[in-house]
Amino acid sequence: MDLDTVRTFVAAADTGRFQDAADELALTQQAVSKRIAALERGLGVRLFTRTPRGAELTIDGQAFLPHARELLRVAERAAASVRAGRRPLRVDVIASRVAPSGLMRGFHQAHPEVELDVVMLFDVETAVGALRSGTIDASFRAVAAPGRPLPPDIASVRVLDEPLHLLTGPGHALAGARSVTPARLAGHRIWMPGIVPGTEWAAYYDDLRAEFGLTIEATGPNFGSDALLDTVADTPALATFMGEHTRLVWPTGHGLRRIPITDPTPVYPHSLLWHRDNPHPALAALRTHLAALTHRPAPAGTWTPAWVR
Structure with a gap:
């Protein structure tokens, strides 16, 4: 059923005159008459009776009117559900405990009026x-990960360079250090079971390993962060890397140590990606909020892979 004819019918029913409906809809009276006639043919009934004073609804017209109004209301709700600014801003943060999730919490605190949907997607292609x-x-x-440039319709901006920390248990040889250099980590086993080949973070750690001669192992099943923390706490031979802004809580008895890495400090480069034609007004607010964090390119004394923009 054509919504324009339904809208014309409702306007004519409300005004009681085809000419008044035409004026309201910026149409000619002839166009209104044609639309009403088309609707009547489609329904197989007469909706109006012409009178000297205008047009009156028939019994069938009176029966159809409330349904016509509901059709228009449903159509408006359907359009509003996808209209820019009327639906939540949907943002992928990768995982709940990592730095991007914290950035979005900060945005939500600064802009509580913006409705958000936070999702967690696995890899950059997805x-x-x-x-x-x-x-x-x-x-x-x-x-952009090696060999996988962004399509031209996808824009990006660097928003956070997150320093890496070394996480050890109390029995690890480096547990008492106030900071460590990448060179000092050579020969120690870094266990990171969450690294998946083909992901952008796998590419990052591959370059980190090659640059500083590190031993980074991704063996064994990934049972999640709690199991990783338990194992590192109980195994003096193992350590792991963790972003400075990663939020993890462990039992006091674990005695875990977070140790800054310096000279140079490896930083993980977080960028915001979006489609260049996306009109959602809250997207502009998010970009402005992140720009206010005053990100600067990685300073001297930090390290990122050569492929990072």
Whole structure:
């Protein structure tokens, strides 16, 4: 059923005159008459009776009127559900405990009026596909991974360089250090079971390992952060890397140590990605909020892979 004819019918019913309905809809009276006639043919009934004073609803017209109004209300709700600014801003933060999740919490605190949907997508290809299809509005990623440039319709901006920390148990040889250099980590086993080949973070740690001669192991199943913390706490031969802004809580008895890495400090580059044609007004607010964090390119004394923008 054509909504324009339904809208014309409702206007004519409300005004009682085809000419008044035409004026309200910026149409000619002839166009209103044609639309009403088309609707009547489609329904197989007469909706109006012409009178000297205008047009009166028939019994069938009176029966159809409340349903016509509901059709228009449903159509408006359907359009509003996808209209820019009327739906939540959907942002991919990768995981709940990492730095991008914290950035979005800060945005929510600064802009509580913006409705958010926070999602967690696995890899950059999935995230870019979701951006291009409109499934999400923005994603936090490291760009651009080797051999995988961003499509021209995807924009990005660097928003945070997150320093890496070494996490050890109390029995580890480096547990008492106030800081460590990458060179000092050579020969120690760094265990990171969450690294998955083909992801942007795998590319990052591959370059980190090659640059400083590190031993980074991804063996064994990934049972999550709690199991990782338990193992590191109980195994003096193992340590792991953790972002400075990663939020993890462990039992006091674990005695874990977070140790800054210096000279140079490896930093993980977080960028915000979005589709260039995305009109959602809250996306502009998010970009402005992140720009206010005054990100600067990694200063001297830090390290990122050569492929990072």
